[in-house]
Amino acid sequence: MINTFAQIDYLASSGRSPWHHASALGKLLLAGLVVMLAVFTTSWMLLLTLLVTVLTLCLSARLPTRLILAAAAAPFFFSFVFIVATWAGTPYGPFMRMMRPMVASLIAVWLVGTTPYPDLFAPLSRVLPRVVADSLFLTYRAVFALLSRTERLWRALLLRGAVGQGGARRYALMGEAIGTVVLSGFERSQRLYQTMLLRGHSGRICGCRHYLEFTRSDLAVLGVGVWAGAAALLLWRSGVVDI
Amino acid sequence: MSHLHIPDGILPPVLWLVGLLLMLLLTGLSVAATRRTGPQQIAYQSALGGLMLAVMALPVPVAGLHYCMTLAGPIGVLLGWASAVQVSIVVTVILALLGQGGFTVIGLNAVVLTFGAVLARWIYLRLATALGPGRAMAIATAISQLLSSAAWVAILAAAVRLRPAAILNHDVHDMMQFVQLSLLATLLLPSLAAAVAVEALLAYGLGGFLGRVRPDLLPQPAPERLPSSEIPST
Numbered sequence: 450m451i452n453t454f455a456q457i458d459y460l461a462s463s464g465r466s467p468w469h470h471a472s473a474l475g476k477l478l479l480a481g482l483v484v485m486l487a488v489f490t491t492s493w494m495l496l497l498t499l500l501v502t503v504l505t506l507c508l509s510a511r512l513p514t515r516l517i518l519a520a521a522a523a524p525f526f527f528s529f530v531f532i533v534a535t536w537a538g539t540p541y542g543p544f545m546r547m548m549r550p551m552v553a554s555l556i557a558v559w560l561v562g563t564t565p566y567p568d569l570f571a572p573l574s575r576v577l578p579r580v581v582a583d584s585l586f587l588t589y590r591a592v593f594a595l596l597s598r599t600e601r602l603w604r605a606l607l608l609r610g611a612v613g614q615g616g617a618r619r620y621a622l623m624g625e626a627i628g629t630v631v632l633s634g635f636e637r638s639q640r641l642y643q644t645m646l647l648r649g650h651s652g653r654i655c656g657c658r659h660y661l662e663f664t665r666s667d668l669a670v671l672g673v674g675v676w677a678g679a680a681a682l683l684l685w686r687s688g689v690v691d692i
Numbered sequence: 693m694s695h696l697h698i699p700d701g702i703l704p705p706v707l708w709l710v711g712l713l714l715m716l717l718l719t720g721l722s723v724a725a726t727r728r729t730g731p732q733q734i735a736y737q738s739a740l741g742g743l744m745l746a747v748m749a750l751p752v753p754v755a756g757l758h759y760c761m762t763l764a765g766p767i768g769v770l771l772g773w774a775s776a777v778q779v780s781i782v783v784t785v786i787l788a789l790l791g792q793g794g795f796t797v798i799g800l801n802a803v804v805l806t807f808g809a810v811l812a813r814w815i816y817l818r819l820a821t822a823l824g825p826g827r828a829m830a831i832a833t834a835i836s837q838l839l840s841s842a843a844w845v846a847i848l849a850a851a852v853r854l855r856p857a858a859i860l861n862h863d864v865h866d867m868m869q870f871v872q873l874s875l876l877a878t879l880l881l882p883s884l885a886a887a888v889a890v891e892a893l894l895a896y897g898l899g900g901f902l903g904r905v906r907p908d909l910l911p912q913p914a915p916e917r918l919p920s921s922e923i924p925s926t
Contacts, residue, residue, distance in 0.1 A: 452747075453790060457790065461793070470829050480795075481795075484700055484794075484795050484796065485796075487700065487701055488700055488705070488796055489705070490699045508824075519791075520791040523699070523791045523792055524699030524700075524702075524791075524794075525700070527698055527699055527702060528699060528702060530848065530880070531702050531848065531851065531852075535851075535852050542884070545701075546701070546702060548701075549699075549700060549701025549702070550699030550700050550701050550702060550794065552700075552701075553699065553700035553701060553794050553795065554699060554700075554794075554798075555790035555791070555802065557788065557789055557790065557791045557795070558791045560789065561789045561790060565829040569789070573785070575804035578719060578723040579723075580722075580723055580726055580729060580734060580778055581719065581723070581739075581778050581781060581782060583734050583787065584734055584737060584738050584741060584778055584782045585782050585786070586738075587738030587739075587742075587808040588741035588742050588745070588779070588782045588783070588786065589734060589742075589786060590738075590742075591738050591739050591741070591742025591743070592742040592745045592746055592786075594742070595739070595742045595743050595745075595746040596745075596746040598746075599743075599746045599747065617893055620890055620893030620894050620896075620897065621893050621896050621897035622897060623894055623897060624714045624893065624894035624895060624896055624897020624899075624900075624901065625897040625898065625900070626897075627743075627747065627763070627766075627894060627897070628871065628897065628898045628901030628902050628905070629901070630743055630745065630746075630747075631740070631766075631770070631898065631902065631909070632902075632905065632906060632909075634736075634740055634742065634743050635736060635739065635906075635909060637731065637735075638735035638736040638738070638739040639732070639735070640737040641739075642730075642731050642732040643733045644736070649861040650745050671872075685801075689812070
């Protein structure tokens with residue numbers, strides 16, 4: 450996951466596919482619809498249709514194959530544990546339990562891979578309490594600075610032999626290293642506070658209003674939404690699996 | 693283990709709806725508790741939330757495997773319950789947007805993460821005076837990790853119990869359940885033990901370091917109430 454943040458952020462800002470030009474609100478609504486259909490359907494045919502649809506979305510957004518594969522594999526561990534715990538001898542249950550999270554994870558990556566974070570967080574910040582909404586923006590910004598710092602620190606620990614120490618000592622040293630990042634985070638938060646005051650922070654980070662700017666590309670998003678809805682109507686009762 | 697984010701489509705709706713309601717309740721309580729919070733505290737909790745995400749991205753070598761830390765315990769100790777709730781929600785939302793954990797289960801994932809963080813602070817405050825910051829943070833982290841994992845297993849068990857599929861053959865079902873539970877225990881218990889040990893040792897290093905360098909960042913246990921006879925008269 451170490452480069453995933455930076456990679457997704459870059460793709461979202463620099464991508465040129467039609468999905469990148471569509472409004473954040475439309476894409477959020479489409480993602481919500483696909484997740485709800487995937488979660489509630491008991492039809493393997495509909496689930497397969499949704500999987501093909503989200504894969505097409507990811508590929509047409511020109512997301513890197515490695516990122517798509519990582520998103521598809523991310524829910525594997527938990528799904529595997531649940532499949533083992535609930536397997537009743539038929540292949541349908543495991544199939545559904547693998548496909549559902551895969552569809553949801555892929556649509557999430559398509560959403561963040563095609564939407565810059567200020568546009569993505571802006572509609573969310575309208576429904577969240579002020580403290581949480583501001584935290585959402587500031588946490589995402591802080592990740593990049595802290596990631597690079599933590600990465601440098603980790604490399605230094607490796608080069609200076611801290612990782613080669615005996616078990617308990619090694620982890621305690623790593624803990625101390627994280628302590629230096631906590632201190633840096635604290636100092637960073639104070640600088641950020643002063644910057645916010647200087648820039649006239651009004652008590653709320655609102656984000657931009659681009660998320661409401663509908664373009665011609667939104668027709669494509671609407672088309673996919675209609676396609677998913679039609680598929681649900683047609684296939685809801687086909688290939689129903691009792692899981 | 694509190695970092696194992698549950699994906700979409702695994703749990704029955706009743707469970708994740710309860711999770712969302714719990715999250716809403718916790719959010720309301722934490723927002724009320726931090727009503728007078730200024731931008732400085734928001735900036736600090738965001739920095740620690742960012743650190744949580746950054747640290748989750750770093751693989752720690754454990755016996756040939758890579759383990760991803762959570763720092764839920766130490767961050768709960770540093771922030772207190774109200775900010776820990778908000779950080780857990782924000783971190784869970786960002787992770788869900790990255791495909792790590794589902795949208796529908798944001799509530800449950802955030803509640804499990806919050807549970808570990810809040811519990812760690814409560815334990816830390818009771819141990820810090822006697823054991824010092826390093827050991828207190830290690831023990832608080834270990835216990836909170838264990839109980840977070842127990843919460844995670846309880847969610848899994850509830851999901852299995854609430855599964856709608858009917859099983860006709862009870863003998864086969866009992867035998868399969870025994871095999872399944874043995875397999876899960878074999879897979880999960882060693883990982884759990886390693887995760888708790890690594891998190892506790894990291895917390896030990898972190899707590900000890902902050903105790904030496906910036907003890908003012910660590911929460912101070914409330915002073916014990918003196919018997920009235922020992923209160924100096926003015």
